Amino acid sequence: MENKAKIITLLSLIILAINLTCNNRTQRNNLLCSRGENGKWSIILEEDVLIDMVYVDNKAIAIDKTIDCKTFNYLFKFSEDSLKLNNTYYTHNPPKNYFKDKNFIYFLMCATPENCQLVKKCSVNEYELMGGEYIKIYRNVYWQGHKIHNADANTFNTMNVIQDKSEWELTVGFDKNFIYNQASVMSKKRFESLYWINKDSLRLYYHY
Secondary structure, eight states: OHHHHHHHHHHHHHHHHHHHHHHHHOEEOSSSEEEOTTSOEEEEOTTOOEEOEEEETTEEEEHHHHOOTTTOEEGGGSHHHHGGGOOTHHHHSOOOSEEEOSSEEEEEEEEETTEEEEEEEEETTSEEEEETTEEEETTEEEETTEEOTTOOTTTOEEEEEEOTTOSSEEEEEEOSSOEEETTEEOOHHHHHTSBOTTHHHHHHHHTO
16 A cells, blocks of 8 residues: 555555646647747737737737737737638638737738748737738738738728639729729639629729
8 A cells, every 4th residue: 555655545646747848848828829938929810920029110029029919919800800801611621821919910921831930910909800811000001911902992892703613702992093803903814704783884984
């Protein structure tokens, strides 16, 4: 019995030591932020992308100096924002370029999967989700974080269009001047490949 008690005590001490080691190595909130054993905070995304700085006015700032890790998450995780995506495609394939905490909106910009930067774009009362992956900030419109250089922000809106050989609708942007496919002006060829409800009037307005 005495040996059994010693074994149980030893196992308990081993488990306690393992837990303490893990806690010292990494502290993580329930969302995306993680603090390493060096005390520095980073953001670990679903694709194993590691972000250890956030860019503010082109300057790299430590995560904990800008981001509120307790509220930081993908924009689509906030119920009031997910409703504004306005396309069931994004229920199954939510956009992962946009983030939000209690103070700011952030864009994730990646030249390659291994080369990504998190950029602070604006405060939480200065953006408008337009539908799909289109977002308006100030006088600019973005798609997946990329600025649409030709867009007229004052008249910009979105619509969902049926695609050939796809069960999903496509969210496209439009303003007084152009229709947009992603972040580019839509070509006439692309326009003709989609099933618009009011195709003739749109064709007349935008392409002839």
